[in-house]
Amino acid sequence: QKEVEQDPGPLSVPEGAIVSLNCTYSNSAFQYFMWYRQYSRKGPELLMYTYSSGNKEDGRFTAQVDKSSKYISLFIRDSQPSDSATYLCAMSGSASKIIFGSGTRLSIRP
Amino acid sequence: DVKVTQSSRYLVKRTGEKVFLECVQDMDHENMFWYRQDPGLGLRLIYFSYDVKMKEKGDIPEGYSVSREKKERFSLILESASTNQTSMYLCASQTPDRVVNGYTFGSGTRLTVV
Numbered sequence: 001q002k003e004v005e006q007d008p009g010p011l012s013v014p015e016g017a018i019v020s021l022n023c024t025y026s027n028s029a030f031q032y033f034m035w036y037r038q039y040s041r042k043g044p045e046l047l048m049y050t051y052s053s054g055n056k057e058d059g060r061f062t063a064q065v066d067k068s069s070k071y072i073s074l075f076i077r078d079s080q081p082s083d084s085a086t087y088l089c090a091m092s093g094s095a096s097k098i099i100f101g102s103g104t105r106l107s108i109r110p
Numbered sequence: 111d112v113k114v115t116q117s118s119r120y121l122v123k124r125t126g127e128k129v130f131l132e133c134v135q136d137m138d139h140e141n142m143f144w145y146r147q148d149p150g151l152g153l154r155l156i157y158f159s160y161d162v163k164m165k166e167k168g169d170i171p172e173g174y175s176v177s178r179e180k181k182e183r184f185s186l187i188l189e190s191a192s193t194n195q196t197s198m199y200l201c202a203s204q205t206p207d208r209v210v211n212g213y214t215f216g217s218g219t220r221l222t223v224v
Contacts, residue, residue, distance in 0.1 A: 034212050043215030102152030
């Protein structure tokens with residue numbers, strides 16, 4: 001079993017919809033939770049991070065962590081075509097090494 | 111802004127060739143990483159380094175080696191390229207006291223071995 005599981009999609013939604021992206025994990029030592037966005041033919045870039053459980057909001061993006069369920073989510077409100085990308089969840093314990101999910105490909109239809 | 115530069119965007123090499131992939135970062139980061147990214151398999155860690163001349167094996171080191179002679183440069187070497195090493199290769203760097211800042215990635219090198 002992988003340490004981090006992520007549905008690969010693809011996920012296609014109309015512009016303006018709310019998008020929900022999710023990951024589950026098995027390692028209870030994870031404390032740092034991140035979401036990366038990767039556009040086609042580019043490297044991943046850090047979108048959001050949270051520490052431990054709770055919510056974090058940044059503009060149209062909200063990251064949620066539920067450590068009791070080992071489940072993290074990224075919500076995108078008022079989705080735009082420019083949000084079309086692959087989204088990778090990532091997590092880490094106290095060390096520097098980060099474990100990545102396999103990514104969900106998201107497409108926003110105009 | 112931290113910049114991580116990978117020397118080539120696209121490479122085509124022949125089976126059996128020795129291949130060098132170069133990565134340079136400009137922010138004095140101690141930690142550097144090499145990943146490969148394949149559809150359905152996500153990012154897989156090949157090697158990483160926490161300091162000059164230091165290297166650690168990741169999850170899939172077979173067929174690869176690395177070199178870190180200077181802090182800013184981390185090279186990935188395919189000793190004898192094979193077709194199953196056709197992939198997107200991503201380099202990343204990180205400062206170890208800022209785990210929450212995650213990694214900064216380069217734009218990737220798409221390697222095709224024929």
